[in-house]
Amino acid sequence: MAYLNLDRLRRWTFKVKGNDMSDTEKILSIKDLTVHYLPPEEPACKAVNGVSFDIRKGETLGLVGETGAGKTTIALSILRLVQSPPGKILSGSIEFNGENLLEASEAHMRKIRGSEISMIFQDPMTALNPIDSVGDQIAEVVHLHSKCSRAEARIKVEEMLELVGIDKSRYKDYPHQFSGGMKQRVIIAMALACSPELLIADEPTTALDVTIQAQVLDMMNDLKKKLGSSVLLITHDLGIVAEMCDKVVVMYAGQVVEMGDKRSIFKHTSHPYTKGLFGSLPGAFPDSDRLKPIKGLMPDPAALPAGCKFADRCEFCTEQCRAREIGLTEVSEGHYVRCVLAEGGNHH
Amino acid sequence: MTPLLEVERLEKFFDVSAGTLHAVDGVSFKINQGETLGVVGESGCGKSTLGRVVLHLLESTGGTIKFKGEDITHVNRTKLSELRRKMQIIFQDPFASLNPRMTIFQTLAEPLVIADICKGAELEEKVYKMMDTVGLARRLVNTYPHELDGGRRQRIGIGRALILEPEFIVCDEPVSALDVSIQAQVINLLLDIQRDMKLTYIFVTHDLSVAKFISTNIMVMYLGQVVEFASAKELFDHPVHPYSKALLSAIPNLDIDQESRRIPIQGEVTSPINPKRRCRFATRCRYAKETCMDSEPVLKEYSPGHFVSCLYAEELDQDKKRV
Numbered sequence: 001m002a003y004l005n006l007d008r009l010r011r012w013t014f015k016v017k018g019n020d021m022s023d024t025e026k027i028l029s030i031k032d033l034t035v036h037y038l039p040p041e042e043p044a045c046k047a048v049n050g051v052s053f054d055i056r057k058g059e060t061l062g063l064v065g066e067t068g069a070g071k072t073t074i075a076l077s078i079l080r081l082v083q084s085p086p087g088k089i090l091s092g093s094i095e096f097n098g099e100n101l102l103e104a105s106e107a108h109m110r111k112i113r114g115s116e117i118s119m120i121f122q123d124p125m126t127a128l129n130p131i132d133s134v135g136d137q138i139a140e141v142v143h144l145h146s147k148c149s150r151a152e153a154r155i156k157v158e159e160m161l162e163l164v165g166i167d168k169s170r171y172k173d174y175p176h177q178f179s180g181g182m183k184q185r186v187i188i189a190m191a192l193a194c195s196p197e198l199l200i201a202d203e204p205t206t207a208l209d210v211t212i213q214a215q216v217l218d219m220m221n222d223l224k225k226k227l228g229s230s231v232l233l234i235t236h237d238l239g240i241v242a243e244m245c246d247k248v249v250v251m252y253a254g255q256v257v258e259m260g261d262k263r264s265i266f267k268h269t270s271h272p273y274t275k276g277l278f279g280s281l282p283g284a285f286p287d288s289d290r291l292k293p294i295k296g297l298m299p300d301p302a303a304l305p306a307g308c309k310f311a312d313r314c315e316f317c318t319e320q321c322r323a324r325e326i327g328l329t330e331v332s333e334g335h336y337v338r339c340v341l342a343e344g345g346n347h348h
Numbered sequence: 349m350t351p352l353l354e355v356e357r358l359e360k361f362f363d364v365s366a367g368t369l370h371a372v373d374g375v376s377f378k379i380n381q382g383e384t385l386g387v388v389g390e391s392g393c394g395k396s397t398l399g400r401v402v403l404h405l406l407e408s409t410g411g412t413i414k415f416k417g418e419d420i421t422h423v424n425r426t427k428l429s430e431l432r433r434k435m436q437i438i439f440q441d442p443f444a445s446l447n448p449r450m451t452i453f454q455t456l457a458e459p460l461v462i463a464d465i466c467k468g469a470e471l472e473e474k475v476y477k478m479m480d481t482v483g484l485a486r487r488l489v490n491t492y493p494h495e496l497d498g499g500r501r502q503r504i505g506i507g508r509a510l511i512l513e514p515e516f517i518v519c520d521e522p523v524s525a526l527d528v529s530i531q532a533q534v535i536n537l538l539l540d541i542q543r544d545m546k547l548t549y550i551f552v553t554h555d556l557s558v559a560k561f562i563s564t565n566i567m568v569m570y571l572g573q574v575v576e577f578a579s580a581k582e583l584f585d586h587p588v589h590p591y592s593k594a595l596l597s598a599i600p601n602l603d604i605d606q607e608s609r610r611i612p613i614q615g616e617v618t619s620p621i622n623p624k625r626r627c628r629f630a631t632r633c634r635y636a637k638e639t640c641m642d643s644e645p646v647l648k649e650y651s652p653g654h655f656v657s658c659l660y661a662e663e664l665d666q667d668k669k670r671v
Contacts, residue, residue, distance in 0.1 A: 209391055211598045277529065281528065283557040290536060290539065291532040291535055
């Protein structure tokens with residue numbers, strides 16, 4: 001217990017020292033994160049390669065990309081839940097309120113998980129314990145992270161259930177008695193029970209019907225405002241990004257290929273991959289009778305090409321693209337693009 | 349012109365321990381050749397069951413199915429195998445719907461062998477041609493499904509459905525399991541082969557933007573019944589049923605400048621087991637009146653080609669216009 005208070009103290013002193021607004025506003029700052037999976041006797045799977053981005057207080061950041069882009073690995077790295085072996089965080093730092101989580105002790109991480117940073121998983125069907133009532137599962141989180149009695153925990157849980165629109169009389173019901181949408185609400189209640197500063201939501205509505213998705217998204221927005229949490233929203237659905245996010249980070253083959261505020265990504269789309277994602281959506285160009293998909297597939301993370309990772313699928317690809325690694329270029333304030341075309345300032 | 353497929357008051361009830369589950373309950377529609385009927389609705393509304401009943405993968409418990417004017421509601425095995433050549437299905441999950449122990453060649457050749465259409469060099473030629481059609485490289489002919497990604501697997505599923513040169517295909521959520529860029533490739537492929545082979549589709553999906561993009565007409569289902577039927581454009585421009593309106597408004601909007609005008613819809617789908625004789629949407633409908641609770645609405649032609657099943661369709665629509 002003693003060292004825990006020390007931890008809090010340390011963070012508190014940091015906050016006082018770092019009086020610079022831009023620093024204190026940052027809840028989470030990921031710098032140059034590289035995570036590979038190294039299965040024995042197989043080539044390394046390069047899941048995340050030098051990713052950097054920040055999340056500020058109260059902000060919702062959308063992390064967008066297709067299967068295998070490295071989105072979930074980033075989320076798991078923040079919570080230090082990357083399975084190791086085979087996973088290994090090779091370099092970089094993840095600063096949460098100024099503290100590098102990659103150097104924190106396991107005991108300290110356990111205090112952070114579920115109270116200061118919590119996560120909503122994609123599949124509500126498998127994220128709950130089937131043999132424990134939903135109320136008790138939420139109470140466990142409350143009990144672990146706040147020094148309260150069982151009776152107090154129960155009151156808190158009932159409050160949380162009501163908050164997510166589940167009648168508190170269902171406290172003792174088991175997960176199988178709930179529908180998919182209701183289960184996701186239980187998981188959200190669990191994630192928000194300790195008012196986390198950062199909520200990581202990994203495809204929170206992918207498994208749900210569109211009307212239920214709308215209910216869950218509206219609820220997440222309300223709760224976020226009420227609790228003042230920041231949100232890292234992982235999704236492949238640009239429609240959800242449009243409705244929920246302030247900032248967008250587009251990932252491809254373990255790299256950030258474009259990032260910026262929502263307006264720059266949606267109105268001044270610059271990277272050919274991001275453009276391809278929009279072109280693939282049936283709703284994006286209402287007057288066209290054909291979609292404009294991206295040809296080909298994402299490269300195998302175990303055999304990434306040199307230079308631009310998107311080159312093989314890109315219609316603007318030139319020799320330059322394969323000759324060297326491409327860096328991020330700031331094309332307008334806060335809007336970064338990883339593309340040769342953007343480097344010359346003639347992005348379109 | 350005789351419609352290619354004509355379904356009338358089709359029913360599929362399942363006996364379950366708690367009573368009778370009304371999966372498909374009195375569904376009628378027609379599809380002309382070369383058209384696509386999009387079937388949309390939430391999980392459990394009966395849209396997949398409908399597709400399967402039409403293909404005799406499940407036997408209907410009531411109503412009639414006519415294919416090119418011929419009643420095929422009850423058919424014997426010989427007739428059924430003949431029908432199967434003309435009517436095929438593409439399944440949702442390209443991971444579960446392929447036999448993991450069969451190569452692409454075996455999977456694509458099997459229908460031809462079963463239907464005893466050709467063998468030897470001719471068979472090989474047909475399989476290779478089909479691989480070209482669905483965009484699979486010929487070098488992959490001896491690979492197994494687990495060696496391929498989801499998009500390619502779905503192309504095998506499409507090839508298997510096409511190889512007998514059917515006239516009619518039920519696409520049961522064929523792109524839901526795919527990433528968005530791959531989804532677009534597969535949708536374009538489905539559109540191309542439809543044009544080239546003059547195919548007719550029933551396209552079952554929960555993704556309304558995909559339905560709008562690919563369909564001629566769209567049928568909105570709720571708890572086994574059709575609540576609205578209209579051309580894709582008409583339905584999106586002018587939805588009338590409160591459920592369709594809420595469903596359409598729930599699609600996340602890509603336009604960041606447009607304020608989201610979501611129509612909230614309370615609660616969740618009620619049970620399809622022993623449904624009461626009333627409007628099935630009434631318990632979630634914000635316009636529901638007492639009459640909705642004790643009389644069942646029927647699907648009526650609201651304007652030419654636009655059918656709505658709501659007791660107060662005119663009234664609700666008028667109200668909207670006045671506002």
